[in-house]
Amino acid sequence: MRLTTKELVAEAHKAARSLPPESAKLVTELATRLDVTRAALCESLSERDRLAVENAAVKSAAKKVIKLNREHAKERHGNADVAESWKCVKLLRKAKAETPATDAFLAEMRSRGLDEMAVAYRKFASEEGSSCNMQSSYNLTAERAESYAVYVRRQGAV
Numbered sequence: 063m064r065l066t067t068k069e070l071v072a073e074a075h076k077a078a079r080s081l082p083p084e085s086a087k088l089v090t091e092l093a094t095r096l097d098v099t100r101a102a103l104c105e106s107l108s109e110r111d112r113l114a115v116e117n118a119a120v121k122s123a124a125k126k127v128i129k130l131n132r133e134h135a136k137e138r139h140g141n142a143d144v145a146e147s148w149k150c151v152k153l154l155r156k157a158k159a160e161t162p163a164t165d166a167f168l169a170e171m172r173s174r175g176l177d178e179m180a181v182a183y184r185k186f187a188s189e190e191g192s193s194c195n196m197q198s199s200y201n202l203t204a205e206r207a208e209s210y211a212v213y214v215r216r217q218g219a220v
Contacts (some may be wrong), residue, residue, distance in 0.1 A: 069128035071097045084206020112163035120161065127153050180204040 065073060074093035078086040130153065135141060180203075186192065187200035 067096065067100045071100075074154045081095065091178070109163065113167060116161045116164050123153055123156070146149040169214050171209040173214045173218075176207045176214065183207065
């Protein structure tokens with residue numbers, strides 16, 4: 063018998079009721095973590111799909127730009143290998159502006175890096191042997207990283 067993840071989680075929670083307390087706690091925790099992991103995976107796959115759609119649109123726009131540029135150059139200058147068209151620039155700007163999932167994803171990645179930096183600096187500040195000045199400096203750097211991470215996340219959500 064092959065169960066889906068949802069079915070497996072439900073069966074584990076059901077089976078946990080008939081187990082000794084310690085085993086039940088462990089099975090329930092495993093089932094909960096599996097369910098959370100499944101949800102995170104589904105969200106990641108959904109995000110991947112949105113990014114793929116956006117990136118396909120960008121690639122398509124790039125092909126259009128190349129074609130328009132060559133047509134314009136040949137028409138205007140008699141040579142498809144020269145010149146740049148404003149139509150192309152406008153198309154590129156539009157393509158660049160229409161990638162909200164990509165922008166949000168990149169902002170989140172940048173923010174995570176800043177979050178990690180803040181954690182590291184807080185750790186440095188709490189290490190034994192750090193002078194008062196260094197502790198203050200590390201904590202201030204961590205606060206700035208945290209603040210900037212919030213800013214970056216907001217910019218990515220716009």
